[in-house]
Amino acid sequence: MMEWYQILSYFLTNSIRGFLGLYLVCGLLSARMELRRTVMISAAAAAAITALPLLSVSGAGVLGAEIILLAAASRVYLTREQTRMSLFILFFYEIAAALWEFIISSLFAIAFRVGYLARWCVSHQAMDAFWPCLTGQESSAAMVRGMEAMTEGYLNGPVGAAFPEDQLWMRFLDSGAPEHLLAVWTVRLFMLVILISAVRKRGGRELDVFRTASAIAVAGMICTVTLGSQTVIAIPEDELAMWNLLSVILMFSVLVYNLNRHYEAEKEIVRLKEEQAELLDRDYQSLNRLYSENARLFHDLHNxxxxxxxxxxxxxxxxxxxxxxxxxxxxxxxxNSGWTGDEAVDYLIGNKTAAAQEQQIAAEVNMEFPRHTNIRSADLTAILGNLLDNALEAAKKVRGDQRFIRLTVRRIYNMLVIKVENGCEAPPVAKQGELITSKTEGGLHGWGLKSVRAAAEKYDGIVETMYEDHVFRAVVTLSFEAVNME
Structure with a gap:
């Protein structure tokens, strides 16, 4: 039966592990988490998990229950499609935590075993001749008596009574012993250090999860292999084989996750390219009609x-x-359509402003566009086309003075700022930090801002959206370089 301080310690460590697991899932799956709610969920899950060993549930059962509870809790922040990936992440997260608890507890057992042998040597007469040379006769005798008393008290006390004198190191590997808590808390502190480092790096560039996870997995495998070759403590071969196998599986899981991440990124790029192609085709059809009308006008000029x-x-x-x-x-x-000097972009802007006028939407264009830059026409068309389409769609739903769209492009040193404003009936709906469409007919709706972000990232750009006083504003900032046309 565990003591009250052991129960409290396991509750706290389980709370920390649950919170870090939810933070990891939300971070890897790009979901926003609420701190207060996550703390409460972690505490509730920790209470349930801490109670399971008291009900004689096995360690594997406790591990499985914790994964299921955390996966169910993560559904608060994730979509249904992300649930399977959250289970994958949590499963190997729990394996990594358990692996490092075994490694650290084994290291403490080795340190204790070596220390115990040293105390055993101190109690023999051979050491009595060594200590006077080192510290003097009086301090040597006092130290020997103190070490002998401490060793005797530990061996004969209730803590060491369950193990033979030469096997007290095994208490560090026994999950029910108080000594095992030292390894648990060491791992938790190490996890907190990684969390703090991740939070700080998110202020600049995102933490490289693949490299960090790979380093942890490789270090775990090296440590388990090293534990199998040491002779200070005797760890059962089947247990070592199990942890060696799990460390290898953990390494492969990191590789699988990285491959899946690249696969999902490639799928996203393909979807964005397909959407961009469809949008460009739609704009091309509009421009083609405009060209046809203009060609007919010039053809009939002599008439x-x-x-x-x-x-x-x-x-x-x-x-x-x-x-x-x-x-x-x-x-x-x-x-009047020569805003940028790029024919495709100019005709796109002209087409959108003409569409606005047909629907009695006031359109205003303020352009300060730098010529001869490395910004590709296709990327600029994707950005302006999506932003203006969204603005027109929102402006159609309002009345009166709010029925407007406004495009402003300004150059600030080597930065290009594109701002599109429109009247908006109500604040846009956001889910997990992403704006979602209010349309229900499906299709490409909802991909507009993703396409804008994908194009902006090519120029180290950012996309910001805001809503205030029935006005929605989207601002894209791009970095550009001048191109010598000579």
């Missing part, structure tokens, strides 16, 4: 000139003015 000449020679000035007004619309659209 227009002939008709205007006839009106003017017959003195029909008013008819000539009215006819010119009809022609000014498409001509003005062509001549």
């Amino acid at each position: 227009h000139i002939e008709l205007l000449h006839r009106h003017l020679t017959h003195g029909n000035v008013n008819e000539a003015v009215e006819y010119l007004e009809d022609l000014r619309g498409p001509v003005r659209e062509i001549t």
